[in-house]
Amino acid sequence: PLTIGILALQGAYEAHAKTLRTLGATPRLVRLPADLEGIDGLIMPGGESTTMLKFLERHDFFDTLKTFVQTTPTFGTCAGAILLATDVENPTQKSLAALDITVERNAYGRQIDSTILHADSKLPGGPLEMVFIRAPRITRTGEAVETLATREANPVLVRQGHILAATFHPELSHDTRVHELFLNLVRHHSH
């Protein structure tokens, strides 16, 4: 089975572990750079990207992770997507620059900052449930980025090669299609 790391410095990592187990993958919580060794893919969960960055400043973790995500399949949800982006706004902050998008943090107004939507996506199997929690908004996607789902006109699920990112929280839905998509991406990458 695939071993999938989940960055577990802060945030919503337990729900990802549960979904991965449901799909037959082996989750491994990643807290130190050495925990990245031997994993087939990595999930960077939601939470607070600024807090995660603070933890990443320790043990040279930021630089190790930046190199790691250049070659290993990585899936970022919400705060994880913010960390993967090339450009972060509101406010500007440091990022791993592995995914060619501009992302605006906390981009939805107060009343609609946390919401559940159902929308069609490029994934087969009907409308996708999307749980948004103080979500960022993707305001620009580079040429190499494929949009797999949108909220109004903005991409909410995107892929660039071995990098997948969602501004919502698929680990909080029963629907496992987004995680399955990531596991397929990992499988194809390792062959």
Ligand code: GLN
């Ligand atoms: N607002 C958070 C941030 O800017 C992201 C929210 C989330 O991950 N649910 O990092």
